[in-house]
Amino acid sequence: MQFLRSRPFLWLTLALPAIWIGWRWVMTPDLYGYGHAIGDTGDWAAWLLMVTLAVTPVRLLFRKSPWAIWLLRRRRDLGVASFAYAAAHTAIYLWHKGAFQPVLEEAGNSDMLTGWLALALFIPLAITSNDKAVRAMKRSWKKLHRLVYPAAVLMFVHWVLASFDPTTAWIHIGIMAAIEIVKIAIQQRQRVT
Template sequence: MAGRWQFTPDAYGYGHAIADSGDWAAWLLMVTLAVTPLRLLFRKSAVAKWLVRHRRDLGVASFAYALLHTGVYLWKKGTLELVLAEMGEGFILAGWLAFALFLPLAITSNDASMRALKRSWKTLHRLVYPAAVLTFLHWVWSAFDPTTAWIHVGILAAIEGLRIWLQRR
């Protein structure tokens, strides 16, 4: 993304960089959230086992793209005054709240934090669910054509519905 933006700024500008980084953040978040239902459905599958081993990596990668998305946004705005002026808009507020929820998850996505927090680690990491809702609200509210965002909301709802159903079963 950075290379495309640097070498072809006329063809790949701010709009593409903000959209692509946001898309990747959301897609990786969906894959991360899909790990539990896939594990419950396909316990012995090599793919499910690999996903379980790398779930934290996927979540941190999702956060890295969200951080890039936020960084591009902040770079474009240029001043704190302009950022704060937009804070009242629903899609901006939803994005900032999602980012605020993801930040402690990214910081504690390591073995040392798991050992230090013990059972609280899992409780803390359940913040991923409201953060995901806020992420997808941000996407729907900010999209020029929200159809794609709504399709992804449907996929996320199916993933979460399946997870809840499988865990209660």
């Protein structure tokens, strides 16, 4: 039972979608090609980011619940996993382009620019998502990690602009907005009482 709550088990669980994506791409490249792989890695990056951002309202609503406390302690792991899927998404895109020139030509397009900017904001967050960085940076760590909000906005705008059908992206933006509204409402209520 202890292993099921451990960090290695969490990382194994978080890696399973990547293993599945890779296996399907290698084993059935005609059915599951570039489009599926880049879409699925992007989806997992967004879903894990949403879970990461949902930790705060969950913690505020269920303060003493063991699962909420566990989730709070693993929030950085979830954020790093989101970044790992975003990095895989980027690596697949770069592999598909095959050369620097086409990447550079597309970089200024609004769909690609928002993706690159989101990734640029996520990099320092991923690098500093460890205990050593938290101790070294002290209060500055929390300020830096507020970059997750503009990074999330850029990520979802990238999804809307780069998608063939942005309906799913808009649904996720609605869910993300609801998470933030709930968080703000809970924080306001707790300040008043």
